[in-house]
Amino acid sequence: MAKWWDERLPLPRMMHDQFIDFPTPRNLNYLWTFGGILTFCLVAQIVTGIVLAMHYQPSAAEAFNSLDHIRRDVNYGWLIQAMHAVGASMFFIAVYIHIFRGLYYGSYRAPREILWILGVFIFLAMMATAFMGYALPWGQMSFWGVTVITNLFSSLDQVIPGLGTAIVQWLWGGYSVSGTTLNRFFSLHYLLPFVIFGLVILHIWALHVAGQNNPTGIEIKTKSDSLPMYPYAVAKDAVGLFAFVILFAWFVLFLPDYLGHPDNFTEANPLVTPPHIVPEWYFLPFYAILRAIPDKLGGVIAMFASIAILAFIPWLDRSPVRSAKYRPIYKWFFWLFLISCLALGYLGSKPAEGVYVFWARIFTLYYFAHFLIVMPIVSSIETPTKTPRSITEAVLGEDEAAGAGAGVPAGAAAAPEHR
Ligand code: HEM
Numbered sequence: 001m002a003k004w005w006d007e008r009l010p011l012p013r014m015m016h017d018q019f020i021d022f023p024t025p026r027n028l029n030y031l032w033t034f035g036g037i038l039t040f041c042l043v044a045q046i047v048t049g050i051v052l053a054m055h056y057q058p059s060a061a062e063a064f065n066s067l068d069h070i071r072r073d074v075n076y077g078w079l080i081q082a083m084h085a086v087g088a089s090m091f092f093i094a095v096y097i098h099i100f101r102g103l104y105y106g107s108y109r110a111p112r113e114i115l116w117i118l119g120v121f122i123f124l125a126m127m128a129t130a131f132m133g134y135a136l137p138w139g140q141m142s143f144w145g146v147t148v149i150t151n152l153f154s155s156l157d158q159v160i161p162g163l164g165t166a167i168v169q170w171l172w173g174g175y176s177v178s179g180t181t182l183n184r185f186f187s188l189h190y191l192l193p194f195v196i197f198g199l200v201i202l203h204i205w206a207l208h209v210a211g212q213n214n215p216t217g218i219e220i221k222t223k224s225d226s227l228p229m230y231p232y233a234v235a236k237d238a239v240g241l242f243a244f245v246i247l248f249a250w251f252v253l254f255l256p257d258y259l260g261h262p263d264n265f266t267e268a269n270p271l272v273t274p275p276h277i278v279p280e281w282y283f284l285p286f287y288a289i290l291r292a293i294p295d296k297l298g299g300v301i302a303m304f305a306s307i308a309i310l311a312f313i314p315w316l317d318r319s320p321v322r323s324a325k326y327r328p329i330y331k332w333f334f335w336l337f338l339i340s341c342l343a344l345g346y347l348g349s350k351p352a353e354g355v356y357v358f359w360a361r362i363f364t365l366y367y368f369a370h371f372l373i374v375m376p377i378v379s380s381i382e383t384p385t386k387t388p389r390s391i392t393e394a395v396l397g398e399d400e401a402a403g404a405g406a407g408v409p410a411g412a413a414a415a416p417e418h419r
Contacts (some may be wrong), residue, residue: 018208024233025214028394031101032212032233033240034094035204039260040241041091042200046193048084050174055134058186062178063138064267067120070215082256091257093121103313104334106322107213113314115206118199120311127283127307132189134280136180139264144277146185147177152290155297176270212262216394218387221228224401225391233419276351284348285341289367291352292360302364309371316371319379326384333378 002012055074057066070077099119102108108116131149135142150171156164174179213218220226227233251258259281263274279287289306295298324331339362347363350356388394393401 003222020230022208022229023220024212025220025391026225026227026232027214027216027391028212028233028236029046029215030236030240031097031105033208034098034101036237037241037244038091038093039200040085040244042193042196045084045087045091046079046197048087049190049193051080053190056186058136058183060138060268061184063136063182067137078256079252080134082252086248086251086256086259086371087134088336089282090244090251091126092130095126096282099123099310100338101167102329103108104324105213105215105323106217106317106319108314109217109322110314112213115203115210116314117311118203118206120170120307122196122199122203123310124307125192125199127289129189129192129196130280130282132185132192135185136189138182138265138268139261139273140266140268140272141261141264141277143177143270144274145266147179148277149279150177150181152296152300155300158297170304213322214391215323215325216375216388216391217326218391218394222392223388253357278349281345281349284346285344286348288344288348288360289364291348292357292364303350303370306364306367309368313371313375316375317375319382319384320405321384321387323387326387327378328385329382330374330378333370333374336366340366340370383413 005011006013006332037389052070055066055070055077057063067081070081072078074080102116102119126254131145135146150168153167153171154164156167158164172178172182173184261278261280278284286303286306290299293302319327319330321327324334343363343368344360347356347360352360389398395401
């Protein structure tokens with residue numbers, strides 16, 4: 001049957017070559033299970049989202065109550081709705097771990113630049129999807145979050161008078177956030193995950209052309225450096241996914257609303273502004289950057305630049321080695337960067353005043369300095385520590401590696417720089 005199919009459309013062969021026999025580095029740690037976990041998150045969001053859409057009403061009059069109806073009346077609606085809402089947070093937890101893994105081990109370096117840049121586009125699309133999804137329950141935070149963020153475009157009035165206002169009114173479909181806005185957000189919120197899906201296919205394709213990076217940052221050179229994806233990497237992915245699902249289920253079953261905001265249990269009211277308008281936790285670092293800049297347009301530019309800059313790091317890092325494991329100076333800056341992001345997240349949740357703004361400015365400065373100053377300079381002056389000669393040597397040590405099949409070339413896909 002597979003042979004019959006293969007002669008007509010070689011899908012079984014492709015699946016076999018790319019997901020069963022594919023050579024994966026033998027030293028991957030659990031941080032490499034997050035790609036699979038993210039794929040699971042995307043599928044879970046799409047499946048639960050499709051079911052929710054069967055019962056949700058995207059109108060200003062009915063949206064809030066339709067959520068209540070889903071949670072109370074629809075069979076297992078409470079579960080599906082909680083899975084979708086908690087799932088968004090879990091998706092972002094996983095993507096942040098996935099991105100920081102890439103930053104630490106230099107997975108963005110050649111020949112994986114396109115793979116990385118596709119990741120940046122996926123991240124942007126995820127943010128747009130989550131932002132529009134948060135509008136749908138039509139609670140107070142939904143309404144005011146949309147009002148604040150869409151209004152950011154009005155800062156373009158500083159460039160061409162009237163342009164910003166025109167864009168904002170075009171986005172709203174009127175002169176304020178209304179049911180019209182909600183309806184188009186619903187349409188785009190349904191559409192974008194499929195765009196993400198397409199981008200993920202390209203992302204995985206690019207990954208399979210370049211081959212996977214690994215904790216040493218050294219490419220696969222000999223057959224003993226790699227193992228077939230099935231059963232080795234697949235089994236490890238299953239363990240990682242299982243642990244992740246336990247955490248996911250714990251939130252869904254015990255604290256389904258913990259990650260949300262209490263104000264969103266009050267229906268949207270254009271006449272009452274909540275005292276503190278805050279986005280979901282995963283946007284907080286970017287929100288802190290936005291508010292750290294005293295000028296509105298400047299804040300918007302800084303916020304978008306903080307994501308766009310990620311696309312350029314393959315060229316800002318010039319170190320002769322990929323992995324921070326062998327970079328005695330850069331390693332410390334990596335942790336400083338991580339701390340800065342967490343600090344920005346905390347500051348984004350606080351009111352934009354006094355000491356909070358002061359520190360948000362300091363950490364915003366470091367955020368950009370990390371990429372524009374620290375990365376190029378440290379990578380040029382630092383002397384890396386001794387790297388193992390091969391992945392096998394990193395796992396088995398020098399003596400055993402010598403007897404473990406060194407010299408036998410691995411599959412072409414695993415050694416892209418030699419092609
Ligand atoms: C829906 C979101 C995403 C999905 C489903 C996804 C999926 C995957 C998968 C399955 C892998 C291979 C397994 C692994 O290395 O963990 C991978 C690798 C990778 N991803 Fe993603 N990814 C997503 C988002 C991102 C983002 C936002 C970035 C960066 C901005 C990124 C950058 C990378 C890089 C650099 C690799 C290669 C890692 C290596 O081999 O060391 N990904 N991704």
